[in-house]
Amino acid sequence: MNSAAPSRDLSPHAALTVRRVYFRWLTALAVACGAIMIFFPFFWMAVTSLKTAPEIQRVPLQIAPDHWGNLSNYIEVFKRAPFLRFMLNSAIVASIAAVSSLVVSSLAGFGFAKYHFPCRDAFFLAIVGILMVPFQSIVVPLYTWVNRLGLIDTYMGIVAPDLVSVFGIFLMRQAIEMIPNDYIDAARIDGCSELRIFFSVILPSVKPAMATLLIIKFMWNWNELFWPLIVINSPTMKVVTLGLVGFTNMYFIEYNLLTAAAVVSILPILLIFLTLQRWVVQAVVMSGLKG
Amino acid sequence: MRHWLRIAFPKSYMDRQQRAGFLFVLPALLFFGSVFLLPLAQSVMYSFYRIAPGGASQFVGLRLYEKVLTDSTFWTAIKNTIQLLLMSVPTTVICALAVALGLNRIASLKWRNVWAAMYFLPFATSLVAAALIWQWIYDPVYGFLNYALSFVGIPPQKWLQSLFQVRPAIAVVSIWVRIGFDTMIFLAALQSIPEQYYEAASIDGANPVQQLRHITLPLLNPQILMVCILELIFNFKMFDQVYATTQGGPASASQTVIMLLYDTAFKYFRFGDASVMAVFVFITLLAVTLVQWRIFRKPVEY
Numbered sequence: 001m002n003s004a005a006p007s008r009d010l011s012p013h014a015a016l017t018v019r020r021v022y023f024r025w026l027t028a029l030a031v032a033c034g035a036i037m038i039f040f041p042f043f044w045m046a047v048t049s050l051k052t053a054p055e056i057q058r059v060p061l062q063i064a065p066d067h068w069g070n071l072s073n074y075i076e077v078f079k080r081a082p083f084l085r086f087m088l089n090s091a092i093v094a095s096i097a098a099v100s101s102l103v104v105s106s107l108a109g110f111g112f113a114k115y116h117f118p119c120r121d122a123f124f125l126a127i128v129g130i131l132m133v134p135f136q137s138i139v140v141p142l143y144t145w146v147n148r149l150g151l152i153d154t155y156m157g158i159v160a161p162d163l164v165s166v167f168g169i170f171l172m173r174q175a176i177e178m179i180p181n182d183y184i185d186a187a188r189i190d191g192c193s194e195l196r197i198f199f200s201v202i203l204p205s206v207k208p209a210m211a212t213l214l215i216i217k218f219m220w221n222w223n224e225l226f227w228p229l230i231v232i233n234s235p236t237m238k239v240v241t242l243g244l245v246g247f248t249n250m251y252f253i254e255y256n257l258l259t260a261a262a263v264v265s266i267l268p269i270l271l272i273f274l275t276l277q278r279w280v281v282q283a284v285v286m287s288g289l290k291g
Numbered sequence: 292m293r294h295w296l297r298i299a300f301p302k303s304y305m306d307r308q309q310r311a312g313f314l315f316v317l318p319a320l321l322f323f324g325s326v327f328l329l330p331l332a333q334s335v336m337y338s339f340y341r342i343a344p345g346g347a348s349q350f351v352g353l354r355l356y357e358k359v360l361t362d363s364t365f366w367t368a369i370k371n372t373i374q375l376l377l378m379s380v381p382t383t384v385i386c387a388l389a390v391a392l393g394l395n396r397i398a399s400l401k402w403r404n405v406w407a408a409m410y411f412l413p414f415a416t417s418l419v420a421a422a423l424i425w426q427w428i429y430d431p432v433y434g435f436l437n438y439a440l441s442f443v444g445i446p447p448q449k450w451l452q453s454l455f456q457v458r459p460a461i462a463v464v465s466i467w468v469r470i471g472f473d474t475m476i477f478l479a480a481l482q483s484i485p486e487q488y489y490e491a492a493s494i495d496g497a498n499p500v501q502q503l504r505h506i507t508l509p510l511l512n513p514q515i516l517m518v519c520i521l522e523l524i525f526n527f528k529m530f531d532q533v534y535a536t537t538q539g540g541p542a543s544a545s546q547t548v549i550m551l552l553y554d555t556a557f558k559y560f561r562f563g564d565a566s567v568m569a570v571f572v573f574i575t576l577l578a579v580t581l582v583q584w585r586i587f588r589k590p591v592e593y
Binding site: 105273280 | 294295298308309310311312313314315316318319320322323326327328329330331333334337390393394396397398402405406407408409410411412413414415416417418419420421423424425427428430432433435438467470471472475476479499524527528530531534535549552553556557562565566569570572573576577580
């Protein structure tokens with residue numbers, strides 16, 4: 001598993017090397033055991049979703065399902081609840097939130113990084129200070145606003161507080177600051193307008209940051225529960241987290257169905273995550289913000 | 292004021308450029324002003340008013356604060372939240388640190404990525420799904436945990452249905468979800484420490500423990516601080532896991548502050564009381580962040 005270890009790190013203390021190699025192997029083993037423990041609940045979820053109702057109630061417990069190809073729970077889940085609709089709703093909401101915050105954040109990031117208008121630093125500090133405002137402490141007035149504007153049970157109502165993200169502004173500002181001012185000045189000399197500079201010079205140079213923001217924002221909004229729970233009442237407007245909670249409340253002992261529903265609800269995001277993991281890790285590392 | 296006038300009525304090219312910059316920032320400012328600052332001010336305002344179901348409101352001063360702060364359910368929620376925090380924050384941070392140190396020592400990049408991805412996987416999962424999986428593992432009769440414990444001779448436990456085990460059980464869910472996130476932050480920080488520090492230390496005869504204590508940990512200080520604050524905030528705002536599993540039960544044993552806030556506002560529609568809690572949550576988190584900032588903040592030189 002770790003074949004490179006012995007050949008690497010040939011320290012001057014030859015006597016210690018053997019001990020080091022053992023230590024390395026032990027570390028690798030511990031890390032692997034931990035990872036498997038962390039992974040186990042996923043495995044257990046997947047396995048349970050392939051079992052029938054009598055199978056999950058078998059005593060003593062049996063790990064493997066009788067038939068690995070038993071997908072009847074999945075069919076049943078889609079029959080009992082409109083999970084496709086839930087996923088569509090989630091996808092729409094998360095996409096709007098991601099794209100909107102990408103547009104607004106990159107504009108703001110550009111403004112904060114490359115211009116000197118009055119109060120610029122004060123404005124930036126104020127925006128970063130927003131991170132200290134927990135969403136839960138503004139939720140009641142926000143709800144009354146959404147209610148008054150007739151946005152209950154609409155996509156607009158769900159995305160309203162997620163249209164812009166502080167994290168996004170922070171991230172884009174950081175990325176745009178790296179672009180040399182000479183590029184911008186050169187474009188100005190060529191007669192570009194400021195907006196044109198934004199589209200032709202800035203955006204092409206910060207594609208990695210843009211991808212990072214899109215993905216992380218999509219993930220956050222796909223997994224969001226608290227706000228949708230408040231603004232959504234009608235079954236057809238439910239997002240996938242809400243659908244899953246409703247499903248749990250209705251079929252609370254049929255874990256073979258519940259785990260299948262859970263798999264369905266997290267599979268799209270896990271696939272996105274696994275293929276684009278590099279960007280997600282970068283987003284986390286960039287600041288680990290989002291309070 | 293003069294600056295603003297010049298931005299409103301630009302005379303020179305530079306003025307126009309400044310105006311462009313301000314206009315780029317404006318949408319974000321308007322958004323945060325209307326969606327965060329205005330509601331925050333309203334939250335504070337609501338906490339001084341009693342709002343009747345019809346919509347009529349009456350100024351009651353600090354009466355609502357008195358009511359909420361002398362209410363035993365509120366203090367139960369606070370106590371539960373603090374207990375959850377004490378269980379999950381240190382555990383998550385310490386485990387994540389250990390995992391990051393371990394991952395950092397794995398030489399094969401391929402395997403390191405595989406293990407890291409496994410630790411990170413729960414982070415991509417919604418808390419609702421995570422809670423559901425764990426609820427099934429915790430199931431008193433058919434759950435895997437009791438099955439596994441039966442091999443060591445421990446009789447079946449009730450976990451989420453027990454007054455005393457429900458909080459640790461929920462804390463485990465948070466730990467499980469958050470370890471990967473913290474690990475990634477620590478791992479990136481570890482990889483940015485120059486290798487020469489360790490070489491110099493081992494030439495001076497420092498053993499690995501001393502290296503950890505005198506090089507790694509001090510250099511990780513800023514990240515440890517940041518992760519502690521993030522975890523504190525995350526766990527203080529705990530809602531999804533509780534809502535999806537116990538809904539605060541059994542007998543309020545897992546009632547958290549945000550759970551109570553949600554119930555007060557959107558189950559009983561007592562917006563005034565909920566706003567008092569909202570103000571409380573805001574002030575607490577602000578204070579905790581500032582205090583932790585002051586205690587931990589030390590100049591770090593690479």
